[in-house]
Amino acid sequence: MRQEKRHKLQLFYEILCAIEEDTMHNEVAKPTHVQHFTRLSYDKMMNHFDEMEKKGKIHRVSGLVAITAKGKMFIEQYDQLISLIESAGL
């Protein structure tokens, strides 16, 4: 089935949620696990990682990723945004 095109904010959100989910079991998340959760190509995911690292949402340590406080804040704000949009009937 063809997947609907995702907005960049949604992609960041899904990546961050996947990292957060994976770090519940381990200290840091494996990119392959994140790729599995987000259904992105590896190249695209790495590009998003670069951008998110520049924005301070994640940090990478020897090929593994971890979410920062700013990344957690982003998840909260995105959650609120979606609730607000849904409740406004948009």
Added chain:
Amino acid sequence: MLNPFVLVSPAVAPALAVAITAVSVSLSLMISRYFFKSYRFSGFGYLLGLPVGFTFLGASFMFEAASLMYRSDPLLYPAFFWIQMSLQSEAFALIALSYYYKNSDGGQSGRSVRPRDALVIMLPLAMVAIPFLVPTFSLAAEPYFNYSGLADLSFYMRLFNMAVIGYIFKSTIASLAKAANIKLLYVPAAFALLGLEQYSLMLAYFDNSIGAFIGSAAARMAGLALFAYIMHSVTSKRRMEIEARKAA
């Protein structure tokens, strides 16, 4: 009668106007702030109509109260009423625009524009232009403020407002049906109350009824309060869910 507050006893009208305006403006700005924060975070262009629309709505209530304060002034009274009328219609048009652009693909589908699509493109432009152009044209045609002309114009602008609110109501009901979530009923209810306000003001225009005016003020405040309550409860509930998830 331009400003319906003049229907109330002159001894009570200023205090009543200040109280109703203070509540309405505070609620409008509160709603606007919620949407502005969302817009600033997401950068979704279609969201911008909501904070700007609710700010315009708040400003229109302030001009309504201002016109009452200057009701003995032959120039400022109709001038403030004219500004209020334009701002209010523009506010509803901007809010409707947010729903319009959310539901349309914003011309991003890549296909060429066919003649019948021109109507779809022109509709939002007309929706925004009418509230500004019609009162301005009316003023330019008769450079002095014509009381009865303005009162008649306000009737047509209220009809326009009701049509625009009707469109918003339809869009919110469609979202409600799609999401199949009864909690989403509050927003259409809030817009229905704002539509009821316009209807009551039309009744007050015809029969100068104080009951219709009080009903319109009550419907307006109830609609805005309901909207603000939903915005507040959604964001605070979401925050509590996140806190609970963190604690678990």
